[in-house]
Amino acid sequence: MxxxxxxxxxxxxxxxxxxxxxxxxxxxxxxxxxxxxxxxxxxxxxxxxxxxxxxxxxxxxxxxxxxxxxxxxxxxxxxxxxxxxxxxxxxxxxxxxxxxPWIRQAGDAWIEVDTIAQSVDALGVDPKTVFLTVGRMEVAAFANAPQHDYVVRTIEPLGEAMPVPRLTAIRARGPFDEAAETVLMREAGIAVLVTKNAGGNATYGKIAAARVLGLPVVIVRRPWxxxxxxxxxxxxxxxxxxxxxxx
Structure with a gap:
């Protein structure tokens, strides 16, 4: 076969x-x-x-x-x-x-959107520190909101994919556990997490960490x-x- x-x-x-x-x-x-x-x-x-x-x-x-x-x-x-x-x-x-997919749990502060463009809008106009984990191919859209500080984690080098004035790029491949994600977000002063509803255990740590820290999560729903x-x-x-x- x-x-x-x-x-x-x-x-x-x-x-x-x-x-x-x-x-x-x-x-x-x-x-x-x-x-x-x-x-x-x-x-x-x-x-x-x-x-x-x-x-x-x-x-x-x-x-x-x-x-x-x-x-x-x-x-x-x-x-x-x-x-x-x-x-x-x-x-x-x-x-x-x-x-x-991941399911919203008690204590989750999710803002669910259908597209990456909508997730950019959901950040609002007031400057904040954003933890961005949507993949290298999607980050360019966030250059339309340059007022924010971004911590961006990707597997591949970010390069010039996201031209914003305040950017911290992290290269890493999962899995990522809750404890490490909690430390990362706390030390970076993250105010909001932006991610996709990928599901699975390998990257759920960031969702659990945001819940522990009381942070909102802008989460993109899955496509059809x-x-x-x-x-x-x-x-x-x-x-x-x-x-x-x-x-």
Whole structure:
């Protein structure tokens, strides 16, 4: 069985490790290429896009793919739409790993928005220190609110992506625990956290820390994704795919 995994998440890595050593399976991992030095995985890995849904469909046919797994980030809406369209066109069964979103808890002061632009507006006009964790590709929008001090954490170097006068850039890759996040926010004098509702445990520490510190969180809701067969985590995907292989 030939399996193509659209990855870039912890779930994809866990699934690859679970499937990589199993007899009778040929697994390929595909990454978008936004991270310069992705973690090495024990299966063949391709880097870069496919050229939309049509390009992905051509790849599925050319490589005789038997199963397609969408294990991309919850905010990678375009590739998820392309995966659904390509699967429908080719008849290749698609399974998505859809990580549950974070749920507001007692003590959370969330300001929920639908877009990054709305999160910029939600900061208001009064200057404040903002902890920004929305990913390097999204930070440019915050240059429209240069009155704030920004602490920006990204995996890749920030470079010139965010031209504001007061900027502290942090390069780090999760997981981040609650204790460390609490110390970071307290010492930096953070007044508000801006993030996406990515879900999962690896970066939940900042949400818990904001709750402990009584800080508001501007949180971007997830984009729409196609309704396809899905599971919540890599373990469930592994069970589903292993059952298919046995069948």
């Amino acid at each position: 030939r399996i193509l995994i659209l990855g870039g998440t912890g779930e994809a890595s866990a699934l690859v490790r679970g499937l990589g050593s199993r007899a009778g399976l040929s697994v390929t991992l595909s990454l978008a290429g936004r991270t310069a030095a992705p973690a090495r995985e024990p299966v063949p890995t391709r880097i870069g896009g496919f050229g939309g849904a049509e390009g992905l469909a051509r790849y599925l046919r050319a490589h005789a793919i038997d199963r397609l797994v969408d294990a991309t980030h919850p905010f990678a809406a375009r590739i998820s739409r392309n995966a659904a369209a390509a699967a429908a066109e080719t008849g290749v069964p698609l399974l998505a790993i859809r990580r549950p 994704k196609p309704d396809v067969p899905s599971v919540a985590d890599a373990e469930a995907a592994l069970d589903r795919l292993s059952g298919t292989a046995r069948g």
